Amino acid sequence: MNFVHIGDVHFDVAFSTISSRANFGEERRLEQRKGFKQVIDFVKEHNVEYLFISGDLYEADNIRKSTIDYINNLFKEIPNTKIYIAPGNHDPRTKNSYYEIYNWSDNVTIFDSTVLKIEEKDVDIYGFGFDNFEMRDFQLNDIFVSNKSKNNILVTHGDLYNNTNYNPISTDVIKAKGFDYSAIGHIHKRDDYYPGSLVSLGFDEPGEHGFIYGELNNKELKKEFIKVEQKEFVTENVDVSEMKSNEELIETLNNIDTNNNFYEIYLVGNRHFEINVNLKLVQNNIIKVKDKTKIEVVFEENDNTIRGIFIKLLNEKLQSGEINEEKYQRIMELGLNSLEK
Ligand SMILES: [Mn+2]
Structure with missing residues (x-):
């Protein structure tokens, strides 16, 4: 199976600290759209089967319906790709959030704070996300990979490195669980777990940004970072x-x-x-x-x-x-x- 993993797009973020120069915020919001479109184009070109979005897709405080429409219309363009979203602390699945009230494309599955296990032909996907702006439920402790001979993927949003109120999960626990790939979001700097923010949000996020493309066959993982064209x-x-x-x-x-x-x-x-x-x-x-x-x-x-x-x-x-x-x-x-x- 193959997949694309993105995190922390933060659609419609205010860019307040860096928008003092004219049109800067507007220009950056256009780059978010462009970057997201590049992901969808990549998915089309490479016949990607799964798109994992590990939270903070948008900013709950600022998100406009027109932006949700933009996102969802792109989801509709890839009907053969299964899209899994684990809401984060900036886009929790609260009662009146777009995750609850919006009519999403048929290929979209949105996790909530209860662990969901989805059995696909060649992979088992375990996912959970935020249903509020903070979460310390430690659901990861209760996940046990049931079929170890199969490919197993975890999708969630959380803090691997600090004991915060944002779903604190440790790398030790993740390693012990035996996932073949963990698609995590929250930290904007890229490493083995986090793809980083898709489009850099400011001077504290220097360098290249983008997403992960992965192929997982018989528990053998190959992955690469794909750069998204943007101003650094x-x-x-x-x-x-x-x-x-x-x-x-x-x-x-x-x-x-x-x-x-x-x-x-x-x-x-x-x-x-x-x-x-x-x-x-x-x-x-x-x-x-x-x-x-x-x-x-x-x-x-x-x-x-x-x-x-x-x-x-x-x-x-x-x-x-x-x-x-x-x-x-x-x-x-x-x-x-x-x-x-
Ligand atoms: Mn976050």
């Missing part, structure tokens, strides 16, 4: 130590080859001018600029001018822990600016 998120440092003005800084930012990706810039080093970056003057692919520079303070130990005494006092306050680094930097800049006027 990149974080880069720009050292301002040698720069003399905002203009020079903005020129430097505009000369970065962002190669159609989204950039977040950390300004680092010692600054010699007051940093004030007007994003309107910066290329569109740079979404955020964070100032992490430090002010360079040159002074002599025996400097007994007001400036020297001010610096010494402030250094003492930092060393004694009376003020933190951030406060130190701010007071130092304000103080030196006013003393040097």
Whole structure:
């Protein structure tokens, strides 16, 4: 048998933290649609028998019916593929959720919090998901693979690495159960269990994103990661130590080859001018600029001018822990600016 495993699409997520630049959220939502369509096209092309969606397919708070229609119409385009959805903590199968009230395509099965075992010709599928925004029911403990000679697959949404309220399940328990493949969702970074988010949701999800294609025959698993075409998120440092003005800084930012990706810039080093970056003057692919520079303070130990005494006092306050680094930097800049006027 063959399958595609996707997780954490988060359709209609607000993208609130990174939508300060015009149309960014809208553009990203289009990428979610495009990425999902790429999955369906792949399923068609490779005659994929099973599509496993391991939760957080959409954001319950923001999801629009038009998006559900979009998803379901694509499901209808692959009538020979069996689709199994394990709802997650962002799209739980609550009483008034779309999982309950919507008329889904015939090829779709949606799990709830009770473990369901589905016996197909060449695979047994065990699945369960969230019926509320939190879940600590430990259903995995009660699952026992009944036919060990058959292919066995687990489909669920949960936290493998932390004891949270999001279906905490451990890799040890999963390994002991003897599944041939575990299709899990929740963590957005890809590893052996998680395919990661289908489309990256921000700068904390750098690099390539996509889905898993697997073939499982006589308990022999072959799987590969399939990249989904999308703009990637990149974080880069720009050292301002040698720069003399905002203009020079903005020129430097505009000369970065962002190669159609989204950039977040950390300004680092010692600054010699007051940093004030007007994003309107910066290329569109740079979404955020964070100032992490430090002010360079040159002074002599025996400097007994007001400036020297001010610096010494402030250094003492930092060393004694009376003020933190951030406060130190701010007071130092304000103080030196006013003393040097
Ligand atoms: Mn989740």
